[in-house]
Amino acid sequence: MSDSSKPDSSKSFADTEFITEEQFKGRSRRSFLLGGAASLAGFAGWRWVQGQPTDNRIPQVLRDGHEFNEELWSKLFREDHLAPTYPKSESSILRVNGRHGIRNEIDMSVWRLRVLGPDGEEWGTHTLDDILALERNEMTIEHKCIEGWSQITTWGGALFSDFAALYDVKQDDFTYVSLRTPTRDQYVDRDEDDRDYYVSVDTPSMFHAQTLLAYDMLGGRLDQAHGAPLRLATPLKYGIKHIKGIGSIQFTDELPDDYWGERGYSWYAHL
Amino acid sequence: METPQTSKADILAGDNADDREAAPAALAADSTSRRAVLKHRRGSRWMHWINFPLLTIMIWSGLRIYWADRQGQIGIGIGAWHWFDLFPDSVNDALGLERRLARGLAFHLTFGWLFAINGALYALYTLFTKEWRNLVPRKGWLRDSIGVVLHDLYLRKNAPEHEGSYNAAQRLTYSIILVSGLFSLLTGFAIYKPTQLSLLTSAFGGYEAARLIHFWITIGFMAFFVIHILQVARAGFGNFWSMVTGYQLEPRGGSATSLANLSDEPVDPDQALDSDPTTKEVSHV
Structure with missing residues (x-):
């Protein structure tokens, strides 16, 4: 060790490096009190978070965190930015993970896709043929589940924006789109345990060039477990937003119900 | 190349007044009195202790998401031989992780900002105070790090000499941990927004690759934590307490290494081996 380890008053910077044992003891006491207070404050803060009243099943301050994130990432959203696509050869039939709203077969003889205005007024109804009549788009994307898994798959369907054009609805006309499973009378022997499923999505995401009302996967028509006759598919959102077996679509400015948003998840669920 | 004097002055330039106002005159007058040596700057101390609960919350909430x-679940094994999954059910049960994905996400994505802010402030702080010189590996880092590890494992008598607060193995480890923190943040964003930040995600080799890197960095943090605690316990209370007060009392009749002894030239390890053994009171944390 060089001489510089010895205190040397000729070097002013050395003053900062050493304190006397007495000074150290004083500092030690102060640090103990300050450190103890800081630890208690940290612990109290943690208890405070845990004890918050909940907002849609998570502590309010964490819901605020979700909303802060939603605000930030929706501002950073770029309409012309496309999610990566993959060669169709990499895609496979998607794992079935959730069964809410699809435990029972939809009765295609009575099923109609209902389109509703902001006050719930019916704008029109459609058969699947109406959707098939729109231009078919195909995309091979990486589907992501909020539980962590991902899988590459190929969707075929109509762009939601093409469908909305049937009603002359533009992206800026409304804030949200609400999508719900069909009413009970449109199922074959509806199981009472089956729940309705419903999601709501911001219009910029719905009108994106990769958001489809999908009716086929890898070229084959959707089966019940994958959302026949019509489901949502978009690489902008986690799978929880990809509602299967769509019964109705509503345009609105008031934040509609959202199945998982009500159960502690971020409403935006954006990727 | 700066002279050692100016570099020392620079290193201390950003320090707080409290640390500067000590009185060395008293020290010189009373040779029996011990000195306390600055080991950790105020900013480093605060951000270290703030980071500890934040990283703990990030890992705990992250495990809920992973679970x-x-x-x-990521399995450990070679080829067809499957040893165990990370993590065994007993571990998950003990941590109460099951079926709390929504809460895990809520904590992770809110506290993640606090973790990021603390990390960014620390990065700026090390640059501003030139504290980074006390942290980055120096010449001879590999040989000296091995020497420290051998010494800690009782396979070598003397620890390699070092300057500043940290020995070569500490410098290497802490640097890796800090870079890992940055990468856990970047892979975290790559997983969080793989569409909006698709360039970042593909830079890590895609979504699944980013997840895997994020996961293994976390395992690395946990491994570091275990070793860190063991080493702190070994180094004794005085060393631990210096992370609270900033200062460590020198051993009686000896001198401890300090931030002040930081020159631009690494210590010659051969010469160091021959020097006074009382100067080997170094802590390996």
Whole structure:
């Protein structure tokens, strides 16, 4: 060790490096009190978070965190930015993970896709043929589940924006789109345990060039477990937003119900 | 190349007044009195202790997220031989992780900002105070790090000499941990927004690759934590307490290494081996 380890008053910077044992003891006491207070404050803060009243099943301050994130990432959203696509050869039939709203077969003889205005007024109804009549788009994307898994798959369907054009609805006309499973009378022997499923999505995401009302996967028509006759598919959102077996679509400015948003998840669920 | 004097002055330039106002005159007058040596600057101390609960919350909430997809647990094994999944059910049960994905996400994505802010402030702080010189590996880092490890494992008598607060193995470890913190943040964003930040995600080799890197960095943090605690326990209370007060009392009749002894030239390890053994009171944390 060089001489510089010895205190040397000729070097002013050395003053900062050493304190006397007495000074150290004083500092030690102060640090103990300050450190103890800081630890208690940290612990109290943690208890405070845990004890918050909940907002849609998570502590309010964490819901605020979700909303802060939603605000930030929706501002950073770029309409012309496309999610990566993959060669169709990499895609496979998607794992079935959730069964809410699809435990029972939809009765295609009575099923109609209902389109509703902001006050719930019916704008029109459609058969699947109406959707098939729109231009078919195909995309091979990486589907992501909020539980962590991902899988590459190929969707075929109509762009939601093409469908909305049937009603002359533009992206800026409304804030949200609400999508719900069909009413009970449109199922074959509806199981009472089956729940309705419903999601709501911001219009910029719905009108994106990769958001489809999908009716086929890898070229084959959707089966019940994958959302026949019509489901949502978009690489902008986690799978929880990809509602299967769509019964109705509503345009609105008031934040509609959202199945998982009500159960502690971020409403935006954006990727 | 700066002279050692100016570099020392620079290193201390950003320090707080409290640390500067000590009185060395008293020290010189009373040779029996011990000195306390500055080991950790105020900013480093605060950000270290703030980081500890934040990283703990990030790991705990991250495990809840990881646990959500039980089909996708990462297994450990070689080839067809499957040893165990990360983590065994007993571990998950003990941490109360099951079926709390929504809460895990809520904590992770809110506290993640605090973790990021603390990390960014620390990065700026090390640059501003030139504290980074006390942290980055120096010439001879590999040989000296091995020497420290051998010494800690009782396979070598003397620890390699070092300057500043940290020995070569500490410098290497802490640097890796800090870079890991940055990468856990970047891979975190790559997983969080793989569409909006698709360039970042593909830079890590895609979504699944980013998840895997994020996961293994976390395992690295946990491994570091275990070793860190063991080493702190070994180094004794005085060393631990210096992370609270900033100062460590020198051993009686000896001198401890300090931030002040930081020159631009690494110590010659051969010469160091021959020097006074009382100067080997170094802590390996």
